[in-house]
Amino acid sequence: MNYKYKKKKIKKKISDFSQGLKMAHKQNKAGTLDRAIPVNESLERALGACVKVYVTCVEPDYTQPWSVFLEEECTGSGFVVRLSEEKLVIVTNQHVVASATEIRLRKYGGVQKYRAMLALSAHTADLALLDVEDANFWKDMAPLKLGALPRLYENVVCLGFSFPGENACVTRGIVSRVDTMSYVRGAEELLVLQVDSAVNSGNSGGPALDDSGCVAGVAFSSYAGSADNIGYVIPTAIVHNVLNDYLSLLSTIHQAAKKKKKLRWAGLCNLGLGVQTCENPAFRKRKQMSLDQTGVCINRVARLGCGHAAGICVGDILLSIDSIAVANDGTVPLRNSERVGCEHLISSKRIGTQISLQILRDGIPLNLHVTLSPLPRLVPLCDGFDAAPSYVIIAGLVFMSLSAPLLSALSDDDDDDDDDDTENKVDLRYLADVLDADKADPETQIVVWTQIISHDVNHGYNGLCRRLPRLRALNGTPVINLAHLAFLAGFGSRKLKSNDTTPPQNEFLEFDFISATGCANTTVVVIDTKLALAAEKDILRRSKIPEPFSYDLGPLLRKYQLPLPKEEPEQPEEKTEQQPAPNHSTPDTTDQPPPDQPSDNKKTTKKNNRKKSRSRRNQNQNNNNNNNNNEESAHA
Structure with a gap:
C-alpha cells in the first residue's frame, strides 16, 4: 500500500510540473510572463x-x-x-x-x-x-x-x-x-x-x-x-x-x-610608542610586576609623539588604556572572548581626544592623561599626503627623500616584474628599521642618492647608489632636507647660463654618504665644481629634464635664502662711506642714485650733479687766484 501510494504521489507531482510548464509557455507567447527575479x-x-x-x-x-x-x-x-x-x-x-x-x-x-x-x-x-x-x-x-x-x-x-x-x-x-x-x-x-x-x-x-x-x-x-x-x-x-x-x-x-x-x-592618532610583550616570568620580575598586573613594556618613545609630551619614558609598563587592561601579549578584549591588538584603542579615536593611561614605573603605578594627535613620520607613507616625488640633480647625481612610494617603485618584491634589471632594485629587508624610525625634527628628511645620469663629470661613481646611500653632508655642512640641499648647491642664487662667469664658492663638491640604515660605513664623492656647472645644462638636455630641482621645492628654497638679499646690498654702501673724498681729477659718485631708482628722477639728479660740479669749479678758480696773490705778495 505504501509503495502504491508513493507512486501515485510522484505521478501527481510530475503532472503538476508539466501543467506549470504549459502555463508558462502560454504566458510567454502572450508576453505576460514576468521574468524579473524577486529582490x-x-x-x-x-x-x-x-x-x-x-x-x-x-x-x-x-x-x-x-x-x-x-x-x-x-x-x-x-x-x-x-x-x-x-x-x-x-x-x-x-x-x-x-x-x-x-x-x-x-x-x-x-x-x-x-x-x-x-x-x-x-x-x-x-x-x-x-x-x-x-x-x-x-x-x-x-x-x-x-x-x-x-x-x-x-x-x-x-x-x-x-x-x-x-x-x-x-x-x-x-x-x-x-x-x-x-x-x-x-x-x-x-x-x-x-x-x-x-x-x-x-x-x-x-x-x-x-x-x-x-x-x-x-x-x-x-x-x-x-x-x-x-x-x-x-x-x-x-x-x-x-x-x-x-x-x-x-x-x-x-x-x-x-x-x-x-x-x-x-591622519590617525598615534602615541608614538614601541612595545614589547611581558610574557616571560623573569622579565616581569625584573620590572617589579605583581602577579595580578599585566601589560607591555615600552621600548621606544618618539620625540614628536603625544606619548612623549605626556611624560612616558622608555622602560615603563603600560597597564591599561581608559581602564581597559592590556594583556601581557599586547591584546585587549573586544566582545565576549574576542581579543584584538591594543593599538586600535588609540587609532580609532579622533584627534584631540583625551585618554587616560596607567603605567608602572619602578614598581609604582602612575596615571597619565594624553591628548591624542598624529605622529610625524621620518619616512612618508602615502603619495599626495605626506610623500611627493621631489628631486634635486647635482652634476648628474639624483637625490630624493626616502619614502614608502619610492621604496615600492625601486624594490624587487614585485612578482609581476619579470625584467632582467634586478641590479638596480632595492632589497627592503635591510631597510625595515628605517621605515619605523622616528623623526627628531619636523623639517628633517632622509635624503638618499637614487640614481646617476652618466657624464664625464661623474665618471667612476656609477655603482655606488644601488643601495640608496644617505647623504649626510655637502662640503662639511649637514643636509637637513632636499630644499636645504638645493640651497647648498646654489640653486637659490644662480641661473643655469652657459656664459655664467661667477666663480664658485668651493672648488670641489664633496658629498659624504652613509648607508640608509645609519651605519658608520661612509662613501665620499668628489666632483669639480666648475665642471659640474658647465655640464649641468647638457645633462638636463640629454635626459629631457626641465629643471635641476622639482618645482615644489621653490617655496621651501626661499626659506633658506631669505637673509641673502639683505646682506648683499649693504656691503657696497659701507665701502663707499669709508672711501676718501674725491680729488679734482676724479668725479664725485657718492651722490649718484642707486641703479634701482625710478627713471623719472634721473633728470633732477643730473641737474643737481651739474650744479655741484660748477660750484666746485668756481671754488677751485677762487683758490687758484688766492694762491697767486699770496705768492706775489711774498715775492714783493
Whole structure:
C-alpha cells in the first residue's frame, strides 16, 4: 500500500510540473510572463544608493621623478550617506581615486555620468569623500544608514560594480573574523572585518550590508594569496570618524577656498610608542610586576609623539588604556572572548581626544592623561599626503627623500616584474628599521642618492647608489632636507647660463654618504665644481629634464635664502662711506642714485650733479687766484 501510494504521489507531482510548464509557455507567447527575479526591498533601496566611480588618473613615476606615467582609467564603487541634515556625500576608497585628474559617477540604473570632486582624502584609513555640484544627481537619492559592528557568523551582502561589466554585483557571505591590520603598509593598525564573500576588482568602495539593510562596513581589499573568497571590510566606526573630521573641517572651507587650498586630513592618532610583550616570568620580575598586573613594556618613545609630551619614558609598563587592561601579549578584549591588538584603542579615536593611561614605573603605578594627535613620520607613507616625488640633480647625481612610494617603485618584491634589471632594485629587508624610525625634527628628511645620469663629470661613481646611500653632508655642512640641499648647491642664487662667469664658492663638491640604515660605513664623492656647472645644462638636455630641482621645492628654497638679499646690498654702501673724498681729477659718485631708482628722477639728479660740479669749479678758480696773490705778495 505504501509503495502504491508513493507512486501515485510522484505521478501527481510530475503532472503538476508539466501543467506549470504549459502555463508558462502560454504566458510567454502572450508576453505576460514576468521574468524579473524577486529582490528584497531593502536590497533594492541599497542598490539605489550605490554609484559606479569612473576615474582618470595620472600616477607619478618615482623612478624618474621629473616625469609621470601614461594616463589610465579605472573604476570602483561608492555609496551615499548623510553627512548632516542638509548635506549628502559619497563614500569610497582612497585607493580608487588616488592620483585622479577626473572623477565621474553613474547612478545605479542610470546612464549619465556626473562630474565629481574629491572633498576629503583619508589616506591611512583608505577612505575618501566625494561631492557632486549638479543638483540633478541628488534627486531621488536615499542615503544608506551606518550600522554597528557585526558579530561573528552574521550575514553580510557586498554591493558594488565589479570589473568587467557595467551592472551591479551582489555577493553574500558571513563575518568570519574581526581583527586588526594596517590598511596601508607601515600605517597604524585599525579594526577590520574579514568576510567570505568575494570582493572582486571594482567592488572597492562599495557597501557591505547586514541583515537589517544598514551598512556594516566598506569593502576595500581581497586576500592576495592562494585562498578564495576572502575579503576585508572597513568597519563603520572608522567611517564615522572620517565623516566627523570632515564636518569639523567644513568650518574652514571658506578660508581654504580663498587661499585656493584643499581640505587636508590630519591622519590617525598615534602615541608614538614601541612595545614589547611581558610574557616571560623573569622579565616581569625584573620590572617589579605583581602577579595580578599585566601589560607591555615600552621600548621606544618618539620625540614628536603625544606619548612623549605626556611624560612616558622608555622602560615603563603600560597597564591599561581608559581602564581597559592590556594583556601581557599586547591584546585587549573586544566582545565576549574576542581579543584584538591594543593599538586600535588609540587609532580609532579622533584627534584631540583625551585618554587616560596607567603605567608602572619602578614598581609604582602612575596615571597619565594624553591628548591624542598624529605622529610625524621620518619616512612618508602615502603619495599626495605626506610623500611627493621631489628631486634635486647635482652634476648628474639624483637625490630624493626616502619614502614608502619610492621604496615600492625601486624594490624587487614585485612578482609581476619579470625584467632582467634586478641590479638596480632595492632589497627592503635591510631597510625595515628605517621605515619605523622616528623623526627628531619636523623639517628633517632622509635624503638618499637614487640614481646617476652618466657624464664625464661623474665618471667612476656609477655603482655606488644601488643601495640608496644617505647623504649626510655637502662640503662639511649637514643636509637637513632636499630644499636645504638645493640651497647648498646654489640653486637659490644662480641661473643655469652657459656664459655664467661667477666663480664658485668651493672648488670641489664633496658629498659624504652613509648607508640608509645609519651605519658608520661612509662613501665620499668628489666632483669639480666648475665642471659640474658647465655640464649641468647638457645633462638636463640629454635626459629631457626641465629643471635641476622639482618645482615644489621653490617655496621651501626661499626659506633658506631669505637673509641673502639683505646682506648683499649693504656691503657696497659701507665701502663707499669709508672711501676718501674725491680729488679734482676724479668725479664725485657718492651722490649718484642707486641703479634701482625710478627713471623719472634721473633728470633732477643730473641737474643737481651739474650744479655741484660748477660750484666746485668756481671754488677751485677762487683758490687758484688766492694762491697767486699770496705768492706775489711774498715775492714783493
